[in-house]
Amino acid sequence: MLVQKVLVVGAGIGGLGAATLLGQRGVQVEVIEARPDSSVLGVGINQPANSLRALAKIGVLDECLRVGYSHSGNTFFDWHGNLIVDCPSRLGGDDVPANSALSRAELKRILLRAAESAQVKIRYGVTVEDLTDEGDRVLVRTSDGARDFYDLVIGFDGAKSTMRALVAGPGHDPVFSGYGVWRKTMPRDPSVTNTLLFQGDRTKAGVIPLSEDSMYLFLVTPEPGNPRHDPADFGTLLTERLAGYTGLIGELRDAIDGPDDIVYSPLSEVLLPAPWNRGRLIVLGDAAHLCAPHLTQGAGMALEDAVVLVDELDHGTDLDQAMAAFTGRRYERVTLVHDASHAILTGEMAIDAEALPAACAHMREALPAQTAAVEDALNQPF
Numbered sequence: 401m402l403v404q405k406v407l408v409v410g411a412g413i414g415g416l417g418a419a420t421l422l423g424q425r426g427v428q429v430e431v432i433e434a435r436p437d438s439s440v441l442g443v444g445i446n447q448p449a450n451s452l453r454a455l456a457k458i459g460v461l462d463e464c465l466r467v468g469y470s471h472s473g474n475t476f477f478d479w480h481g482n483l484i485v486d487c488p489s490r491l492g493g494d495d496v497p498a499n500s501a502l503s504r505a506e507l508k509r510i511l512l513r514a515a516e517s518a519q520v521k522i523r524y525g526v527t528v529e530d531l532t533d534e535g536d537r538v539l540v541r542t543s544d545g546a547r548d549f550y551d552l553v554i555g556f557d558g559a560k561s562t563m564r565a566l567v568a569g570p571g572h573d574p575v576f577s578g579y580g581v582w583r584k585t586m587p588r589d590p591s592v593t594n595t596l597l598f599q600g601d602r603t604k605a606g607v608i609p610l611s612e613d614s615m616y617l618f619l620v621t622p623e624p625g626n627p628r629h630d631p632a633d634f635g636t637l638l639t640e641r642l643a644g645y646t647g648l649i650g651e652l653r654d655a656i657d658g659p660d661d662i663v664y665s666p667l668s669e670v671l672l673p674a675p676w677n678r679g680r681l682i683v684l685g686d687a688a689h690l691c692a693p694h695l696t697q698g699a700g701m702a703l704e705d706a707v708v709l710v711d712e713l714d715h716g717t718d719l720d721q722a723m724a725a726f727t728g729r730r731y732e733r734v735t736l737v738h739d740a741s742h743a744i745l746t747g748e749m750a751i752d753a754e755a756l757p758a759a760c761a762h763m764r765e766a767l768p769a770q771t772a773a774v775e776d777a778l779n780q781p782f
């Protein structure tokens with residue numbers, strides 16, 4: 401192992417994954433997290449097979465599968481519930497199902513327990529104040545007054561990363577896509593046994609099963625100007641944006657009775673040029689590559705980053721070689737996910753009511769092959 405003492409910035413999905421893998425290999429790992437506690441948004445997350453394989457490496461696959469809902473892929477409909485095309489997933493195999501979705505709170509609980517078992521120490525409400533790469537070690541001063549040396553600092557600090565600029569310099573802030581996603585956890589409708597997607601008039605709705613009892617409803621919408629919506633208005637705004645949907649999504653809209661449990665997320669994107677490290681600093685996950693959630697691959701890419709980095713640190717000959725090997729294994733795969741997610745987002749949002757019949761015909765023709773091309777690549781070992 402090329403490092404003995406590591407600081408991970410951010411106790412999110414990727415940060416906890418990396419910290420656990422390092423801790424399991426005897427590395428002394430400290431994690432600092434800006435939030436005051438371990439709470440997460442009350443929504444769900446889909447984990448495709450490649451992400452489940454990363455969770456297996458961390459040793460938490462069985463628990464994730466036990467609390468989640470395994471499912472086979474995506475079925476596409478128009479906004480009145482007319483079937484466009486069923487795309488059974490080509491992900492997965494004998495080792496893992498194609499997908500398993502679960503609540504973010506459950507995933508966080510599972511990852512935190514694994515980190516604790518690996519002797520990882522987490523400090524909440526703490527950020528980096530100052531950081532100096534001295535060549536053979538990094539001196540870090542944190543907002544709680546601590547000052548210490550580390551062999552490596554890993555920035556897993558998400559979309560609003562401050563580590564990103566320390567590694568890549570200025571000019572790499574995420575760019576707002578023009579779109580946002582509304583999400584609400586609801587009781588699972590018995591018909592929802594895989595991801596169901598509904599193409600509307602410049603919007604797209606969907607439902608993903610999270611457990612026997614719950615599922616989440618989402619809606620992707622144009623949000624020109626990146627407005628700051630008042631959470632008190634979330635119920636009204638989501639209901640308005642779902643106008644025009646009939647069938648299942650119309651029924652779910654009519655069941656919305658206020659802003660509770662609704663989460664709104666503007667969608668932004670960034671893809672740092674390679675490499676994602678500068679000396680002994682590296683950024684990973686959303687901090688390095690933030691993409692639209694349309695392939696549900698964000699956490700999977702973060703967890704894969706963690707697995708590959710630790711693998712290279714474990715088997716590399718020196719740090720520079722390990723970082724170069726890491727980049728070689730990650731850049732193309734992450735770029736595929738980033739670009740494909742962007743293309744799906746912008747393609748779907750360009751479809752208006754008038755274009756919908758022709759778009760549905762095109763989707764019926766093209767989607768199975770397009771999905772297969774991306775999934776076949778992602779089902780390859782990372």
Ligand SMILES: Cc1cc2nc3c(=O)[nH]c(=O)nc-3n(C[C@H](O)[C@H](O)[C@H](O)COP(=O)(O)OP(=O)(O)OC[C@H]3O[C@@H](n4cnc5c(N)ncnc54)[C@H](O)[C@@H]3O)c2cc1C
Nearest residue numbers: 410412413414434446557558685686693696698699700702
């Ligand atoms: C609408 C939506 C739906 C999505 N659905 C899915 C899905 O179904 N499947 C999927 O795989 N992905 C999905 N994603 C993406 C996924 O949530 C992210 O890609 C994933 O969480 C990235 O992991 P991460 O560890 O890089 O960042 P995060 O999980 O965001 O963790 C970053 C952590 O760093 C902390 N932090 C921030 N700044 C600092 C700082 N300065 N100092 C210390 N700590 C800091 C944050 O508080 C946070 O805890 C979705 C995203 C969106 C927006």
